[in-house]
Amino acid sequence: MSDNNTSPLNLVIYWHMHQPEYRDLRNGEYHLPWTYLHTIKDYVDMAAHLENNAQAKAVINFAPVLLEQIDDYAQQLDGYLYHGKALRDSLLSALADPVLSLDQEKRVHIIKACLRANKERLIDRFAIFKILTEMAEVALQNSERLRYYSQQFFADMLVWYHLAWMAETVRITDQRIIALMNKGQCFSVRDRHLMIEIIHELISGVIGHYKKLAETGQIELSMTPYAHPIIPLLIDIKSAQQAIPDAELPLADEYPDGWQRSRWHMQKGIETFKHFFGMEPQGCWPSEGSISAETIHLISEMGFKWLASGETVLRNSLQKSDIIVDNCIHQVYQYRDTSASCFFRDDGLSDLIGFKYSDWHADDAVANLIHHLEAISEKCSDKPDAIVSIILDGENAWEYYPQNGYYFLSALYEKLSQHDGIKLTTYSDYLATHKTTKPLSEIVAGSWVFGTLSTWIGDKDKNRAWDMLVDAKKVYDRVINEGRLSGEEYELAKIQLATCESSDWFWWFGEYNSAESVAAFDEQYRLHLSNLYQLLNVEPPEYLANAFSFGSGDPIMGGAMLPGQQL
Numbered sequence: 035m036s037d038n039n040t041s042p043l044n045l046v047i048y049w050h051m052h053q054p055e056y057r058d059l060r061n062g063e064y065h066l067p068w069t070y071l072h073t074i075k076d077y078v079d080m081a082a083h084l085e086n087n088a089q090a091k092a093v094i095n096f097a098p099v100l101l102e103q104i105d106d107y108a109q110q111l112d113g114y115l116y117h118g119k120a121l122r123d124s125l126l127s128a129l130a131d132p133v134l135s136l137d138q139e140k141r142v143h144i145i146k147a148c149l150r151a152n153k154e155r156l157i158d159r160f161a162i163f164k165i166l167t168e169m170a171e172v173a174l175q176n177s178e179r180l181r182y183y184s185q186q187f188f189a190d191m192l193v194w195y196h197l198a199w200m201a202e203t204v205r206i207t208d209q210r211i212i213a214l215m216n217k218g219q220c221f222s223v224r225d226r227h228l229m230i231e232i233i234h235e236l237i238s239g240v241i242g243h244y245k246k247l248a249e250t251g252q253i254e255l256s257m258t259p260y261a262h263p264i265i266p267l268l269i270d271i272k273s274a275q276q277a278i279p280d281a282e283l284p285l286a287d288e289y290p291d292g293w294q295r296s297r298w299h300m301q302k303g304i305e306t307f308k309h310f311f312g313m314e315p316q317g318c319w320p321s322e323g324s325i326s327a328e329t330i331h332l333i334s335e336m337g338f339k340w341l342a343s344g345e346t347v348l349r350n351s352l353q354k355s356d357i358i359v360d361n362c363i364h365q366v367y368q369y370r371d372t373s374a375s376c377f378f379r380d381d382g383l384s385d386l387i388g389f390k391y392s393d394w395h396a397d398d399a400v401a402n403l404i405h406h407l408e409a410i411s412e413k414c415s416d417k418p419d420a421i422v423s424i425i426l427d428g429e430n431a432w433e434y435y436p437q438n439g440y441y442f443l444s445a446l447y448e449k450l451s452q453h454d455g456i457k458l459t460t461y462s463d464y465l466a467t468h469k470t471t472k473p474l475s476e477i478v479a480g481s482w483v484f485g486t487l488s489t490w491i492g493d494k495d496k497n498r499a500w501d502m503l504v505d506a507k508k509v510y511d512r513v514i515n516e517g518r519l520s521g522e523e524y525e526l527a528k529i530q531l532a533t534c535e536s537s538d539w540f541w542w543f544g545e546y547n548s549a550e551s552v553a554a555f556d557e558q559y560r561l562h563l564s565n566l567y568q569l570l571n572v573e574p575p576e577y578l579a580n581a582f583s584f585g586s587g588d589p590i591m592g593g594a595m596l597p598g599q600q601l
Contacts, residue, residue, distance in 0.1 A: 041418035042457040043411040044464055045450065046377070048342065049428030050319055051077060052097040052262060054538035056558070057122075059530055060565055062106070064123040065558060067147070069103040074236045075199045075438060076429035077104075081243040082203035083443045084252060090447035091458040094244060094428065095319040097258040098306035099536075104241060105310070111234035129192045130230045132223045134185050141180045144188055145170040148195040152433045156198040162218050163194040186220060193221040196229055202440040204236065245311050254460035256317035257307045259299035261532040264490050266326035266479045268292040268299075268535065271500065273326045273479035277350060277486040284491070284500040290507045296329075299532065300336045316462045317341065321537050322489070323379065323425070323482035327369065330477060334372040340461045341374050342425060344598055346485025348378040350478035357474075362414035364422045366464075368471040375471055377461060379425040379482055381598030382406070388426045389590065389597055392434040396441035400449050404456070411455055419468045421459075425482065430594045483596045490540040495583040499543055499559060503534055505575065506563050513570045523569065530566045534559070543583040548592065552585030 053069045084090055107126075113119035114130060121127040125147050128134065149170055151157055158164050170191065173179045197205075197215060205211055210228055217225070247253040259265060266273045269292045274281050289295070300318075307315045316339045320329055323343040333341050348367070352359055367376040383406055391399035407422065414420035432439040450458055483489045490496060510531055513519060519527060539562075542555035560578045567574035590596075 042453075042455050043407060043414065044419075044421040044457050044459050044468075045407065046093055046421065046423050046459060046461060046464070047091075047446075047450075048093040048095065048319070048379075048423060048425040049080060050095040050097075050258070050425065051080075051100060051428045052095075052258065053100045053103065053429075054262060054536050054558075055099050055533045055562075056103070057106070058561060058565065059526070059533065060568075062122045065561075066554065067123055067125045069100065070107045070123065070126060070233070070237060071199045072429045073104055073107070073240055074196075074204075074233055075201050076432055077240050078201040078236050078243075079203050079432070079438055079440070079443075080428050081240065081247065082201065083447060084247055085243065086203070086444070087447040087451060088252065089451035089458075091252060091451075091460055091463075093254045093256060093317070093460050094247075095256045095258060096244075096307070096310075097262045097321075098260045098303045099262060099533075101241065101306060101310045104237060108234070108238040111230065111237060115231065115234060125192075126230075126233075128188075129196060129226055132226075134188055136185060136188060138177065138180065141183070141188065142174070142177055144192065145174060145180070148191050151195065151198055155433060155436065155438075160194065160198060162190075163198055166191050166194060189221050189226060190219055193226060193229060196233070201236070202438040204232075206440075208232065241310055248311065248313070251463075254317065254462050255307075255311055255313075255315065256319055256461075257303050257315045258319050258321050259296070260302040260306060261299060261536045262321040262538065263296070263299055263532075263535040264322065264324045264481070264487065264537045264540070265296045265299070265320055265329045265332065266324050267487060267491060267500075268296045269326065269328045269332075270479075271491070273328075274487040274491045276326070276479040278488060278492065281486075281488065281492040282494070282497060284497040284504070286501055286504040289500075289504060290511055293328075293332075295531075295535065296332055297336075298528070299535070300332065302532070304336070318374075319425075323347070324480070324487060324490075324537075325376075325477065326479035327477040329479075330369045330372050330374060330376065334374040338374050339465060340377060342377040342379065342423060342461070344379050344480065344482030344485055345381040346599060347478065347480040347482070350480060350485055351474055351476055354476040354478050355474055362410075362417050362420055364410060364414055364420045365417065365472045366419070366421060366468070366470075367474045369474045369477055375461075375465060376474070377421065377423050379423050379598060380410075381482075383422070383424050384426045385597045385599070387424065388431050391442060392431065392436075392439075396445045399442055400445040403446070404449060404453060407456055419470050421464055421468075427594075482598050484599065489596065490537055493544045495543040495545075496540050498582055499540055502563060502577070506534060506566055507531070509570060509572055510566065513572065518571065519569075527566065527569045530562065530569050534562045534566055542585075544587075545585055546587040547585040547589055548587060549585045551592065552583050553581065556581050556583045 056064050056066045248255045318338045318341045325343045480486050539559035564574045564578045
């Protein structure tokens with residue numbers, strides 16, 4: 035590192051935690067288990083790694099709809115364990131209930147659910163679980179064979195699936211988990227009940243761990259708009275053409291009252307954040323880092339001090355602003371007269387963690403990352419205010435790392451916090467001591483994915499989904515304006531509409547995703563739209579009865595993650 039750079043390089047590591055609404059909001063039943071599985075594996079581990087290294091700092095973002103689901107699971111488990119209530123997640127219920135009701139449909143459901151895991155990292159790692167999954171795969175080739183599989187097989191399969199999804203920090207330290215791992219087979223009803231008790235402890239405590247880390251100043255907490263919508267598209271569907279001028283758009287010219295809905299998602303997000311953390315959020319990760327000029331104005335209007343987005347959005351905006359990019363792009367920016375400071379993701383460093391380092395030895399990966407940071411420090415040696423942002427999902431990458439990224443994350447925090455030339459910080463801490471910003475006169479709407487909005491619009495299936503949403507929104511507006519709903523019905527309809535506006539449905543539509551994933555999210559989306567019509571006491575349109583998107587691809591990392599720049 036250059037001798038003339040006396041100031042250490044400011045570095046923010048920013049983890050975004052997000053799952054969409056998997057509940058049928060009419061009855062609270064979960065259609066997919068990913069919220070509780072990622073909680074017991076990833077959200078628990080990510081907090082524990084920071085607690086294990088008090089010198090480390092990070093920024094953690096939570097989508098408000100995820101916080102609500104985590105809390106709902108905690109209440110469900112409390113009700114099951116202490117008040118005799120049923121669980122509303124079919125996989126969790128299968129693990130918990132003493133009597134396994136094993137008709138043919140239930141057998142197939144359990145097996146398919148317990149095969150949804152990374153084969154190399156979560157299945158083959160455990161010899162007995164590997165044997166069980168091999169038996170399951172054989173049975174699925176001819177489901178008639180399943181009638182000969184014992185109840186003990188299904189009990190062991192369920193316990194092992196949840197052991198595989200257990201946080202590594204828990205697997206290492208919790209003697210109950212260690213005992214179950216050592217037992218390995220012939221799990222009893224008591225063993226399954228013990229797993230439920232452990233899952234309850236982990237889910238019930240995880241939000242509190244992050245709150246405490248924030249109160250001590252080790253992390254900064256931020257939020258996303260309530261149900262994770264793409265705000266630039268709500269405000270202006272045509273903003274997709276700023277980065278891709280020839281992008282095909284939906285038939286609808288606009289999303290009705292997009293500004294009002296965007297403000298609602300921001301305000302509802304703030305209320306939810308304060309409910310769980312007891313403090314005002316200072317920063318915002320707009321869903322998928324998607325911003326536009328109007329989005330920045332809105333975020334500033336809502337009182338946020340900072341926001342973050344993707345590197346290619348910055349580069350496109352610099353070019354449109356006629357600003358020549360020098361060797362050091364890693365600065366804090368200010369769009370015109372807005373008050374929220376803008377930080378931008380380093381795509382190269384973030385994508386190394388997301389897509390490359392999972393196959394490296396942990397020490398080599400961290401050393402390589404530090405080497406890149408030292409090179410950036412050299413380039414920015416004349417800019418003591420330089421700040422680098424590493425931003426990526428806090429959950430999806432670790433399924434592809436050995437031991438859930440345990441050794442990588444441990445080494446990452448240890449080496450970075452001890453490096454004299456690197457200063458781990460948070461955005462609010464940085465802004466408290468650095469007042470200089472670089473002006474931006476123009477913003478090109480886009481996201482952290484390729485710097486465009488093409489992941490959510492422009493494809494025929496994605497466009498069809500937007501037109502279906504616009505149809506539902508017009509009906510919603512008409513019913514509300516006519517005053518046909520009671521106060522309670524109106525509140526339920528608002529939340530249901532917000533769920534339909536989530537970015538996640540649009541993410542998965544398209545042939546390039548897998549058939550299984552597209553089918554699951556196509557069904558979820560149509561269910562949510564149908565529920566909205568029912569809450570409005572309007573007959574749902576016939577087209578909601580039929581799937582409209584069909585995948586046939588095999589995307590990298592299952593499609594749950596995408597790189598910031600096209601590979």
